[in-house]
Amino acid sequence: MTDEIVLDVEHLQKDFGKFQALKDVTLQVKRGEVFGFIGPNGAGKSTTLRVILGILRKSGGQATLFGEDVYDQAVTVHKRIAYVPGDVYLWPNLTGGEVIDLMLKMSGEKHNARTDELIAKFQLDTRKKARTYSKGNRQKVALIAALSTDAEFFIFDEPTSGLDPLNEKIFQNEVLHLKEQGKSVLLSSHILSEVEKMVDRLAIIREGTVVETGSLAELRHLTRTSVSVTTKQAMTGLEQLAGVHDLVATVDNGVTKSEFMLDGEKLADLMAQLSTLAVLDLKVQPATLEDVFMRYYNDANDARAEG
Ligand SMILES: Nc1ncnc2c1ncn2[C@@H]1O[C@H](COP(=O)(O)OP(=O)(O)OP(=O)(O)O)[C@@H](O)[C@H]1O
Ligand SMILES: [Mg+2]
Structure with missing residues (x-):
């Protein structure tokens, strides 16, 4: 990991009408760093990622990737990032293999040796029509396409939610491989143990606000x-x-x-x-870090019960 900040998000806000989904999101991801973004359902993880991807327009604050505004310079920025959403949609009538190739083409790349290596690792049957795939297999298709690109910044929204433990492990190894190559990775999850083995630092988001940021060791002091x-x-x-x-x-x-x-x-x-x-x-x-997270989750629940 270097000290160079690749993603810089400062006091980001996002309103949907009267509802303020993001109130104050601040986080920085460095080059060569794996960064975890953890929080309960509805906390604002996907919304933050969509703003970073230039899909949604922010209501306030700042977000830059490689020093460029994520919304104004979305086209330039996109050439350097790979993204896998939480719920993967595939063209139902194409085979898994065709979808992978199409996804690669859309990011200006081609099926390569890495693609074959990943298909073998994840043991995906690429001849089947996408509509017949299970959730986990759809996720594999998108992961294989993303991981075989030469992006500098990888964004995964709940990447292992549909994967069984064996495939989860394969994914974790791939993330560590990206890190070794000096790539940056931003991973969201609502389960700490899913990302604990991979992340250098993490941020906890609750009700649209980042409430803690630090390395696992730093957050352990909270326990x-x-x-x-x-x-x-x-x-x-x-x-x-x-x-x-x-x-x-x-x-x-x-x-x-x-x-x-x-x-x-x-x-x-x-x-x-x-x-x-x-x-x-x-x-x-x-106390385990899980206990720390449970404290935030419980507080969130209390707030919901009162509100
Ligand atoms: N397009 C939208 N219009 C209105 N409200 C939205 C929209 N998208 C998200 N929200 C709201 O913003 C809040 C944050 O949603 P978001 O999807 O970012 O949460 P999340 O942290 O990704 O949750 P999960 O763990 O369930 O994926 C939620 O209350 C959600 O209902
Ligand atoms: Mg989400």
């Missing part, structure tokens, strides 16, 4: 650790320790069991406190 400690003496002063939440202490046979959540960076402070006590048992379980 709390779950701690369960059993001590011979009563543990005093835990409530006063900064970073301790939801403390529950139970005493059984003179043994105190304290269970609580701890802010990620406060572990050292806790250990210092524990060192003076006779600790019988200690369990420290880091």
Whole structure:
């Protein structure tokens, strides 16, 4: 990854009539970077991608790809990008192979050795009519066409939603291959585990606003650790320790069991406190990033319930 910013989205807004689908979307994707765009259904992922693709016109803010405005310079910009939408539409009467070739032609390229390699990898039967394909097979057709182009920037909207685990793995390897070649990739998903293995950085979008951006490691700082400690003496002063939440202490046979959540960076402070006590048992379980996301999802649900 270089420091060169390829995609620059600043305070992007998009209204559909009175409804503000995008309120404040800011993200930057660097050259050679795989960037994840995560959020619940209806958060604004596809809308953001459509604005970046020049399909929709923004209502406010800025979006540039390779330094050019994504809408005004859409034709020039498009020559350098490849896109696979979430719901792939194919011409029903063409075979999968014909669709792939047509898609390549439309992006000014030809069926090449990479195309054959990808067809073999994804094990797609290209002789069948597109109308007979399952969702996963339609997705494969579009992925094969996109991955065999020589684009610099790849945009995938929920790319693995229709793929089984084996094909998902093949796709993940292809994305890493793009990265090795210095290409940039923007991936949307509502499932963190789908993109966790591929992404360098990610942004979380909620109700049209990007609420967090960073590397997985940076976002992990947002997580709390779950701690369960059993001590011979009563543990005093835990409530006063900064970073301790939801403390529950139970005493059984003179043994105190304290269970609580701890802010990620406060572990050292806790250990210092524990060192003076006779600790019988200690369990420290880091919250997964999935927990962080669930927090955002729950908040989104609460907002929906209230609204
Ligand atoms: N053409 C449109 N006209 C009106 N509202 C729209 C339009 N397209 C999207 N929206 C609304 O904008 C919001 C964001 O939609 P978007 O499709 O971007 O969400 P998403 O994050 O891609 O969700 P999903 O995970 O379900 O694909 C939704 O409330 C949606 O109903
Ligand atoms: Mg979508």
